[in-house]
Amino acid sequence: MGRFKRLKRTATLWLVRLITGYFNWLPRRWALMFGSLFGLAAWRALPRERHRIVRHLDLAYGETMSHRERELVARKFFINTGKNLIDILRVRRYYESQMKSRIVVEGAEHMEAAYRKGKGVLGITGHIGNFELLAVHVAGMGYPVAAIGREMYDKRMDKLLVENREALGVSNISTTDSPRRVLNWLKKGGVLGVLIDIDSIRIRSEFVPVFNRMALTPVGQSIMGLKMGSAFVPSACIREDNDDYKVIFKPEVQIERTDDFDADVVSMTAACSRALEQIIDEYRDQWIWLKNRWTTPYQN
Numbered sequence: 001m002g003r004f005k006r007l008k009r010t011a012t013l014w015l016v017r018l019i020t021g022y023f024n025w026l027p028r029r030w031a032l033m034f035g036s037l038f039g040l041a042a043w044r045a046l047p048r049e050r051h052r053i054v055r056h057l058d059l060a061y062g063e064t065m066s067h068r069e070r071e072l073v074a075r076k077f078f079i080n081t082g083k084n085l086i087d088i089l090r091v092r093r094y095y096e097s098q099m100k101s102r103i104v105v106e107g108a109e110h111m112e113a114a115y116r117k118g119k120g121v122l123g124i125t126g127h128i129g130n131f132e133l134l135a136v137h138v139a140g141m142g143y144p145v146a147a148i149g150r151e152m153y154d155k156r157m158d159k160l161l162v163e164n165r166e167a168l169g170v171s172n173i174s175t176t177d178s179p180r181r182v183l184n185w186l187k188k189g190g191v192l193g194v195l196i197d198i199d200s201i202r203i204r205s206e207f208v209p210v211f212n213r214m215a216l217t218p219v220g221q222s223i224m225g226l227k228m229g230s231a232f233v234p235s236a237c238i239r240e241d242n243d244d245y246k247v248i249f250k251p252e253v254q255i256e257r258t259d260d261f262d263a264d265v266v267s268m269t270a271a272c273s274r275a276l277e278q279i280i281d282e283y284r285d286q287w288i289w290l291k292n293r294w295t296t297p298y299q300n
Contacts, residue, residue, distance in 0.1 A: 020089045028098060031086045032243055039082025043075050050074050053289040060211035076285035080239055084130045092164045095136055099245075103137050103237075107249035111191075114231030114252050115143060120186030122225045123235045124253065124272045126197035127288040128280055130245065132165075134237035135193045137247050139169035144190040146171035148182070179224065186228045193235075194221040196272060197287075199295045207298050208270035210277060214298035222268040226261070232268065234275035238283050250275055 023031045043050060053074040057065060065073075091099060114121045123138065123145075125131055139145040147170055165172050173181055173192075185192055199205075199216045204223075207214040225232055234250035253275050255267045280287045 023086055023089050024093050028090065028094070031090065032083050035082035035084075035086035036079050037082070038085075039079040040075070042082070043078035049290055050078075052292075053077060056289045056292060057284075059213065059294065073285045074289070077287075077289060080129075080286055081288075083243065084133075084239065087130060088132050091133060091136060092167055095140065095168060099133070100137070100140055102244040103133075103247055104244070105137075105141070105247045105249070107251070108141075110249040110251050111138070111141075111143070111233055111235075114233045115189070115191065117229075117231055118189045120189055120225070120228055120230035121191040122186075122221050122230050122232045123191055123193040124196055124221070124232055124276060125193060125235045126195055126276050126280070127291065128197075128236050128276075128283065129238040129286045131193075131195065131237060133245065134235060134247060135165070135170045136168045137237065137245075138191055138193070138235075144171075144188070145169065145193065146173050146185050146190055147193040148173045148195075179220075182224055183228060186224065186230050192221075194218075196221065196269070196276060197291075197293060199291075199293060201296060206266050206269060208266065208273050210273055210293055213294050215273075215294050216296040216298075217269055217273055219265050219269050222265045222272070226257075226264055226268060232272055234272065234279060236276075236279050236283070238286060248279065250279070 023034070026034075050071075054067070054070045057070040057073060061070075087099065111121065121143075123134075125134060135145050135147045147165060149165075149172060171185075171190075173185070182192065196218055197210075198218055200218070201216070203218050204220055205216045206219050208217050209215070210217070221232075224230070232253040234248075234253060236248045238246045238248060240246055253268070253271045255264065255271055257264055
């Protein structure tokens with residue numbers, strides 16, 4: 001690595017620490033105000049990103065959503081994202097004292113029933129709402145939780161993120177770790193958070209419908225979950241209008257098993273994707289429409 005790149009990464013690390021310290025010093029209402037203003041400024045200053053969100057909403061909803069409605073979703077998304085970033089910066093210090101009491105849980109019985117089966121739970125979620133806080137709160141409910149995350153470009157930044165997760169009871173499993181670690185976690189009955197709204201040719205994936213369009217979707221979680229007999233529970237942590245949160249657990253996703261394991265994997269992946277889509281549809285301004293969910297062309 002060149003000297004300039006090392007200096008740039010060091011400066012970025014210290015900037016993150018400085019910003020984190022500042023927003024942990026401010027009262028939450030003031031910190032969230034800055035997050036909201038930052039999101040609004042980004043919405044105004046990034047027309048290409050704003051247009052990208054509007055275009056992706058058009059792909060998903062077509063004529064059922066007006067251009068004005070798509071613009072409003074884009075604006076609210078930027079604001080929500082700004083606020084979520086602030087809460088992520090503050091979660092390690094304030095989760096127990098301030099944030100935990102501001103989170104209500106909907107469908108807790110679905111997670112409890114799945115966990116009691118003792119074969120592990122796959123918390124199926126995506127880039128919606130505050131997904132970092134989701135893992136933290138599930139751990140705060142008393143469940144053993146692990147999250148799968150890709151290593152960051154800077155090992156020091158990655159260490160900071162992992163330390164923050166582990167300090168709040170969330171075990172970290174890297175995408176470069178052996179699949180055996182995931183299987184062992186599920187075998188012990190743990191809860192594993194999985195983001196499935198990813199289009200990547202670098203991991204094993206299959207095409208399944210997403211908003212009536214075929215989208216490349218990871219299947220690793222389906223393979224491991226079906227092999228272990230684990231439960232698949234769609235989950236999300238949604239920001240409310242008053243800046244409280246709602247953690248949602250949907251009923252366990254189930255399919256009719258066949259003698260064709262590969263077909264079952266695709267069926268489970270499609271079923272989980274449909275369940276996540278229903279959550280996204282209900283909270284449209286909280287999903288990351290910036291990402292093109294249909295990047296990889298579908299060839300029948």
